[in-house]
Amino acid sequence: MKYDQIDSSLFIKNRKNFMAQMKPNSLAVFNSNDIYPISADSTMPFEQHRDIFYLSGVDQEESILILFPDCPKEKYREMLFLKETNDHIAVWEGEKLTKEAAFKTAGIKTVFWLQDLEKIFAELMTYAETVYVNTNEHYRAAVETETREDRFTKWWKSKYPAHNVAKSNPILQRLRAVKDPIEIKLMQKACDITNKGFKRVLNFTEPGVWEYEIEAEFMHEFLRNRSRGFSYTPIIGSGKNANVLHYIQNNQQCKAGELILIDAGAEYANYSSDMTRTIPVSGRFSDRQKEVYNAVLRVKDEATKMLTPGNLWEPYHVEVGKLMTSELIGLGLLDKADVQNENPDWPAYKKYFMHGTSHHIGLDTHDYGLLHEPMQANNVFTVEPGIYLPDEGFGIRLEDDVVIQENGEPFNLMRDIPITVEEIEDIMNTNS
DSSP states (O other), X not given: OOSOXXXXXXXXXXXXXXXXXXXXXXXXXXXXXXXXXXXXTEEOOOOOOHHHHHHHOOOSXXXXXXXOTTOSSGGGSEEEEEOOOOHHHHHHTOOOOOHHHHHHHHOOOEEEEGGGHHHHHHHHHHHOSEEEEOOOOOTTOOOOSOOHHHXXXXXXXXXXXXXXXXXXXXXXXXXXXXXXXXXXXXXXXXXXXXXXXXXXXXXXXXXXXXXXXXXXXXXXXXXXXXXXXXXXXXXXXXXXXXXXXXXXXXXXXXXXXXEEEEEEOBEETTEEOOEEEEEETTSSOOHHHHHHHHHHHHHHHHHHHTOOTTOOHHHHHHHHHHHHHHHHHHTTSOOHHHHHTOBTTBOGGGGTOXXXXXXXXXXXXXXXOOTTSOOOTTOEEEEOOEEEEGGXXXXXXXXXXXXXXXXXXOEETTTTSOOSHHHHXXXXXXXX
16 A cells, blocks of 8 residues: 555444444445456456445455444454465565554454454354345446455355345445545545646647657656556547547547547545546647637536535536536527427437536545435535537536535535636646
8 A cells, every 4th residue: 555544533433333324133244355367367456345445444355344233242343354464475465464453454453364254254143133245236337247245245145044134335325425524635635646647747748749648647646646546547538539438548649739638536545536627739728619618617617516415416417407508509509499499308418518517426436425315515526517529629528526515615625726728828838
């Protein structure tokens, strides 16, 4: 781990909140992710399952967390099972968590090695009536791979078929959506690292650079600031590439007069940032580019103001659509007839702005959060309107990450990242 150690009080609080919502005489199990093979002896870089991290801070493979608040044996109410470290592992892979280090990380006193799991689990099941399984029920999830969590669930269900089953995910969806102050600080750190990367790119970009070179500038700055790298696959789309919403090839040369849509954010301590900016290759926007850019910026600023407690996600998007419709009419891209004759299920503005404006962000870039429930203080949302003009050879999207406040306007975690036309042009032309 590159990041500074996180205060264990966060994980102690998260477990307490989760256990308060468990059924009587129930236990919950959370597994680490697998290390996924590529071929031969190669593997993908390890990424911890966000739920076990949220509840324990443990950031290594082959780890299991068990919560059993009603267990008659007090020492079994919170348990970690870890891969036992030894001298051989320490030499080849680096030392894994010791029991003492695990307590410092998670605030959990009872730590066993994985070899003891089956024996202890058998005893736990004599006390428990219900087992919480941790399924992935995110609205964007489309998982084909069998996970370590899936295999564990199959194992215990076959061995203990008489137990009741409950789901952890509905509890976690609500808990993880509301961020603790410690989490917001970690997200601010991720955004601050993103800011450093973006300013580096503003000073680097000029006609003739390649999209992948811009990607490399971000990665350089992220790594030197204790980030593991991008929190999602970055989009560096110059010219017409900006109109492909999930363009990730990043392999084209940036030409004079074009715009570059940059959708990139650093992770820090497994927490995500998600930024989009659109910049001119030559350091100056044309009049038309500036006109469209400022329209997108106005929509973003007004949409941000609507992220307040009690608002609902779907009506919010309807209102953002109205803002965008007005701007598109002003740009001459729509007229009143287009709006009067629009399909209510696919409004006229969707021709130029076809995606949603906001999603939860946190430990995942598209984070947990139940969209049918009202927004709450300390939810963190992106705000990312865009206008895409393939016929004109450019697309513009702008995106910030904001914290909903109990009173007042949302707090912008990206408030220091340059965004106005003037700010971007000034930086790009300072060192030219």
